[in-house]
Amino acid sequence: MVKLLILDRDGVINYDSDAYIKSVAEWVPLPGSIEAIAQLSKAGWTVAIATNQSGIARGYYDIATLDAMHTRLRTLVAEQGGEVGLVVYCPHGPDEGCDCRKPKPGMLKTIAEHYKVPLAGIWFVGDSLGDLEAAKAVDSQPVLVKTGKGEKTQAKNLPVGTLIFDDLAAVAAELINN
Ligand SMILES: O=P(O)(O)OC[C@@H](O)[C@H]1O[C@@H](OP(=O)(O)O)[C@@H](O)[C@@H](O)[C@@H]1O
Numbered sequence: 001m002v003k004l005l006i007l008d009r010d011g012v013i014n015y016d017s018d019a020y021i022k023s024v025a026e027w028v029p030l031p032g033s034i035e036a037i038a039q040l041s042k043a044g045w046t047v048a049i050a051t052n053q054s055g056i057a058r059g060y061y062d063i064a065t066l067d068a069m070h071t072r073l074r075t076l077v078a079e080q081g082g083e084v085g086l087v088v089y090c091p092h093g094p095d096e097g098c099d100c101r102k103p104k105p106g107m108l109k110t111i112a113e114h115y116k117v118p119l120a121g122i123w124f125v126g127d128s129l130g131d132l133e134a135a136k137a138v139d140s141q142p143v144l145v146k147t148g149k150g151e152k153t154q155a156k157n158l159p160v161g162t163l164i165f166d167d168l169a170a171v172a173a174e175l176i177n178n
């Protein structure tokens with residue numbers, strides 16, 4: 001069976017910004033995140049990504065720019081000998097009522113269906129409460145990292161059983177070494 005790990009993007013893999021990440025130049029990996037994904041991949045994990053990208057609906061950047069960010073991510077991970085799995089994004093705005101925008105679990109379901117694995121217990125790593133709630137909604141394991149908005153999120157009322165790590169590198173160390 002596929003060993004699947006699902007990651008949020010902004011604030012987990014790369015620095016986030018309240019002004020959105022609007023270009024490849026603004027898409028800057030957090031320390032250790034690229035290496036963490038590569039190490040997980042080389043250890044047999046399939047690393048997929050589920051990311052809200054309402055900046056598309058807001059007109060801040062286009063799909064081609066978003067795809068270029070993900071090509072950059074894939075290139076950097078490949079340079080470390082790893083690979084990135086399926087990247088799923090929600091391009092919609094908060095008021096469109098789509099099924100994919102977190103905290104709805106639609107993107108997690110899409111990823112699980114793609115890899116034909118059940119979502120129960122799958123770790124979903126995020127920095128926002130919506131990430132953790134999306135995981136809880138499908139019985140996945142909510143995992144909070146303190147990067148991005150994570151420290152602020154930690155002060156909120158977290159889903160029962162949420163695991164907390166400093167950053168993605170710490171999550172990778174836990175999964176690879178245990
Ligand atoms: O963390 P992920 O899901 O990868 O992506 C989050 C981004 O889409 C943006 O999501 C926005 O929330 P709203 O979409 O405006 O509610 C804001 O939080 C931005 O700061 C953030 O960059």
Ligand SMILES: [Mg+2]
Pocket residue numbers: 008009010011012016126127128148
């Ligand atoms: Mg995030």
Ligand SMILES: [Zn+2]
Pocket residue numbers: 089090091092098099100101
């Ligand atoms: Zn959506």
